[in-house]
Amino acid sequence: MTTPARTRVAPSPTGDPHVGTAYMALFDKAWSRKTGGQFVLRIEDTDRNRLVEGSEQQIYDSLRWLGLDADESPEVGGPYAPYKQSERVDSYRPFVEQLIESGHAYYCWCSGERLAQMRAEQQASKQADTGYDRLCLGMTRDERAKLPGFSPTPVVRMLIPDDVPLSFHDLIRGEVKAPRPDDQVILKADGFPTYHLAVVVDDHLMKITTVVRGEEWISSTPKHLLLYSWLGWQAPLFAHMPLLRNTDKSKISKRKNPAARLMWFREQGYLPEALRNFLQLLAYPPADGEQEVTSFDEFVEGFDWAKVSTVGPIFDVKKLDWLNGVYIRSLPTGELASRIVDYALESGQWSEIPEGGRELVLAATPLISERLVTLAEALPKLQFLFTADDQLVFNPVAVGKLKDNAAEVLTLAAQALEQLDEWTTDAIHQKLQTVLVEDMGLKPKFAFAPVRVAISGEQVSPPLFESMEILGKQSSLARIARLIAEL
């Protein structure tokens, strides 16, 4: 049996949470659950220039929304706190010192300008291997200061050996080769570690056993492995997930794809369970005969790294639309109704719950549940129920499409309904069926169309008779009378 895995997701709070964070978190959490381990959330905020206010909180909120909240995090704490890199800055220094002493790292005083110039020259000469030219290697500060392109605040670089191992085992891909790294900076001039050092130190200190990250990190894995071995630590297992893509196949970005923002889904009225299922499907296709719609528990149950896809999927929301409908339809009425209300409040469709609004939504939810793609569509479909009889607007297009006999049909309908004592869906249906379809000989389609327009103002509406029952006799008759008058 597998030993309990400690996995982690490590987003940077540099803007709206990225959908990729949830995507990684899903697989992290699944693996930790499968093995009975823990799932850790660490905030990687070493890039002080790109921090965005409020971003961190949004990361917590959106992961929780998806049911992907962590067992240990800055928010809930844990045995390896702090879980924020900025609060761990002091822990990196000793390791940097150790690496310098053991000759695996060295100071570099080259200025940004010199490095830029060096790169430009390498580019121009179409040199095979680019990378830092090791000008500072073996020099003291004073020696280096005499040369041009000197910066008084040094960085620390890794000294990549010629025999650096370039291949490693990946849980998803098997044996993977990676490019040869150059002398990567591990400590910046501002004293903060770069990602490469921080990730290795933190993962080790937090006892992370399995690193799940995007495919874009394959090329830097040799650096990380080198660090582990120099520091005498056991490296974790790596799982490099396929990259989510835009329609043009580039790595998914907020600029090209609104869905790259995790909050977008919530704003659009997608259900978290549907999104979770969708993200799962992207990288974890069901084998023949297996179910596409699965719960998180079922996902965990059969989880196997070997089944994760290696091809970066294009993020196509069409399938999510379908999945969302599936999940909406599977929700109990009361639950769906309350989600519709919550969404209305959250999205601003409602500034507050109108008088009797909750009850009305609950009563009307069965009429629309199988007609919804997202929660956002619910209230607009029910708008006519929330509109006063004399405020209802009859859509001119809908009115225009009615047959010439519409007024006659409505008059007969009104007369018949007037006498109806029992105001229920069945009774209304039966009555109109008798009067309009059987007695008048109209096709049901044409018989009920005028009534639908009278009741809802539109050509298309939730089921008519059910709507009339909810509206009540008085309102229904008032609306029919109004449309007759307008014809």
Added chain:
RNA sequence: GGCCCCGUAGUGUAGUGGCCUAGCACGCGGCCCUCUCAAGGCUGUAACGGCGGUUCGAAUCCGCUCGGGGCUACCA
């Protein structure tokens, strides 16, 4: 430019040498059901990037080629 990852219908994929005249899901089209729209049922459409090998036999193995992507930062 260099190194690396990847390549089955519009999209996501199944497929690990014969069960493939390539399966499934979404999408799209048609039919049925039907008070509209949905949902549901039935059904149709459409793919192994190319070229060479290996083999009795290749979507599956090998080589080349083409295509896409990633990395190549004192970003992550």
